Amino acid sequence: PANMKLIFIFSALIGASLCLETFVGHQVLRIKTKNEEEVEQLQLLESLDHLELDFWINPSAPALPVDVRIPAVSVQSVKAFLESQGIEYSILIEDLQDVLDKEKQDMAESAQRQRSSSFDFGAYHTLDEINNELDHLASEYSFVEKIQIGESYEKRPLYVLKFSTGGSNRPAIWLDAGIHSREWVTQASALWIANKIASDYGTDDSVTSLLDKMDLFLLPVANPDGFVYTHTWNRMWRKTRSKIPGSVCVGVDPNRNWDAGFGGPGASANPCSDSYHGPSANSEVEVKSVVDFIKNHGNFKAFLTLHSYSQLLMFPYGYKCTRPDDYAELESLGRAAANSIQSLYGTTFQVGTICKTIYQASGGSIDWSYDNGIKYSFAFELRDTGRYGFLLPASQILPAARETWLGLKKIMEHVRAKSS
């Protein structure tokens, strides 16, 4: 009788229990029973545990369909059995893994779409949220790529967004933010600016002609260890988080650590100081990674860096108080950029060399870039002038980002014109 046949067919499969991690080849059948006898057959099938049949709708009455998931190895045997008994069935799902893969993809795309419409550029975010948004921008725009240029002291990746519409090693512009971790408006603005540039390519003449000719490299969180520390322990942390041999104090001021007048006036030799220059130039991996990247690239035309606060637009030098050779051009360009910034909300930025405008400070990034042949080197100090300082209300992020972008754009347009 059928029972014997059943046992015979499936006995070969006893003990063939696979540890299933995927559902590759699994099929889901819908079985239509015509009478009570057929229902009983299916109930017998159900009792054979070693087959690992997974009934989505159990056999109960002839009028109701029976849905069952069958592991790949048993598919042919179960079908042969059903056919031999004249029990009708159809295939609901040919390969369950395919369906699951597609579902996963759909969910990821949906989450991405949700993220794209819900990333709030007007709010402060954690490092993880920022990194997720970088991934999103890279996936949404074909000319945007997320690259890793190194690792922080605590082994966090240093992610740079590369904007490139083609060519090979085109002349490039560098933009970084958050080298001083407590200056939160800078990381936030950098993200808005990244999104602005990506979405304006193809529609805004200036951005389009810029990226058609030049590449842009944007490092939104230049000091990720410090940034995480400002979220978890101390909102006022400025430096890196490197251990300093022989000291209980932690961290180096990354903007006193560059090889430009290193160790000179305006930087401290005390490890406990917030302007500690570090044991040697480029001792901080966060700095060295950028230096190596820019040197290896070899074709950067501009180096722009965002800080806060004070509303200043500065160019070299900081380590000495003499004027750079290109003073006239940089001063004029700086002034034009400051005027652009002011045009939006009336925010005034003072323009001048670092040394005259804020203080003498050695080991700074734009001094290094300028002395290494990158003429258009500018440092911005964004809003405000001290009322909130580092704790700039989130409501000011978008205005700050928008006005800063106008200043950056002015500089980039000039750089592009001069890079023919």
Add this chain to the structure above:
Amino acid sequence: RAMELPPSHFPAGRAAAVAVGYLRYLRGGPGRGLELRTLRRARRQDIDDVGHKYCLELELEDVLDKGRTVHCTAEVLYHLGSKSTAPDVQVTVQGELRSTEEADQQFYNRIRSLEKELVAENIPDSHGNVPPELEPIHLLAWAASGYVIWQNSTENTKFHLAQVKHVKQVKRSDEDLQFDYVLLLHEMVSQEVIPWEVTVLWHPRRGARVPRDRRQPGLAPG
């Protein structure tokens, strides 16, 4: 002997910050926060055996009344070679400041009627938020920080109030309100953020006074 200084250069800016700090202490309070809008003009005079005197023309604004411009002149005299003497400051305000009588009285009454002494921390918070009911406490701290800034400034420093780390009201038997603050002061040249204990007495008619202040010892290792 008097040199004209570019207002955008830091020496003039530092002197202006001292003048504004001083004025904030004198005229600031829970209902008024004075801020520098523009430094119009600055001159410096080196006085033999005395020190460096800065003469400034300033435009200020009250953060609660931004439409109005407050014109000031100020003199800041940094004493020669002195680390322990505060600069001498004189400020002249042209015209009237907006009256804060009503707001001051409301604040005074509100605090006096609290059953439990007010305690708060992190003003603004990490995201720059200040709950509206704590804004007067923030402005009062700003006024008090003006005193500390004035008293501790040299030509090589520039202080701002970075944050109110902690504030605790202390009920008094007399008519003054008392708040014990721990302020975080950001010093721009060294980039240090320095905790400073400041006791503030305030009364609607008598204004703010700082009878006691103390820089918290030690640099935080991290």
